Amino acid sequence: MANGEGDQYDSSRIASSTIAGSATSAVSDETMTRISRHYFTNDNDRSSGDGFSVDIIENIQEEYGMFVWPCAIALAEYVWQQRSRFSSKSVVELGAGTSLPGLVAAKVGANVTLTDDSKNPEQVLGLTWGEWDPPLFSLSPDFLLGADVLYDNSDFDDLFATATFLMKNCPGCVFITAYHARSGHHLIEYLMSKWGCKCTRLLDAFSTVPPTKASNLHGSIQLAEIVLNDHIT
Template identity: 70%
Template sequence: MPWGPKTRTRRKLVRECELEEDEEYENMKEEYGLFVWPCSRILAEYVWQQKARFSSAHVVELGAGTSLPGLVAAKMGAEVTLTDDSTRLEVLDNMRTGVLGLTWGVWDAPIFSLHPNIILGADVLYDTCAFDDLFATVTFLLQKCPESVFITTYHNRSGHHLIEFLMEKWGLKCAKLLDGFSFMPSSKASSLSGNIQLAEIVLDAPN
């Protein structure tokens, strides 16, 4: 059927709506790092309950956003470096401890200056397209300090099989896996929801 004026107008309106939705989605993505999400609160509580472990640790927080876990670690006496995507200036501008722009999977100067024995990451396992770059970065940092650990909280979504596959690919293993609410005081957990897990991930030493 030939295109008439009404058809062209309808297609134009549809395209304009799609562009508006794309722009709205991008704006939402930009704002993700400015909220304190449940995973961040649960990881911060875990840090708080392990004061001795963090009192003299060298900590790097990946995808820090509002950086609640990292700030709690700093309060415990840790030397903390907060990192987020080097293109996310609105997030980096809100950080007040040691800050680096660090893009996962990119081997530029900032990553070579880091020597953490604890790596933190709250809700960094949300975009499956970024999983491989995240684990590449985590593995690089763990290899610099073989006794170090990556502690992360995440929603147990359908991507857990991909997480297991990539851990094996990058020579990692889960040393501890907890229900994120198992150690949360009821007064703090009551306002949170979701199937959230906490994992401690380390290098998988060869047999």
């Protein structure tokens, strides 16, 4: 159901109702799940028929990985706006969680592999950062996507170890990530230098998100495109 104001939530048991133009949602006590519906359209005009929506099942009882966080919404919107770059390309989403950016990439024509920690892969490919899991060697991405993967400082080196391995194996591969400013871009710059990478584009994510979506997001979100340094072989 749409209320005309960015993304919103429907119940997993379709218990929502629309009253006076605004949606109300009910959450099942048994499953503690909800479905969030995310719209991707030109100029945020859902009536144009040019675009699509993606429904994500979120589990309120699970850890943070089972929610759609603002960085995922910002990165997914960026994929939609840059959709011509992703069509027919190979895309790997790292730390996919609820997988919104990867699903949007698939909707715009990319060949997408969703990955997450191999200890709890659920319905995605198990891939633990910094470890040489066998599936790592079968991936040949043109793009890596990562939403809020720069969250825990203790994981940063492992993340960059995996990302740079894939970029070295796939010349021209671009790592696109959205992260909260809490991560500290100075630390990220240090990690890029350490792992032989460079940032080719750094944006305030809110500059790419339509106002109706931006009004529902919080914090300072940055979006970076990272590649291998040309001088590193």
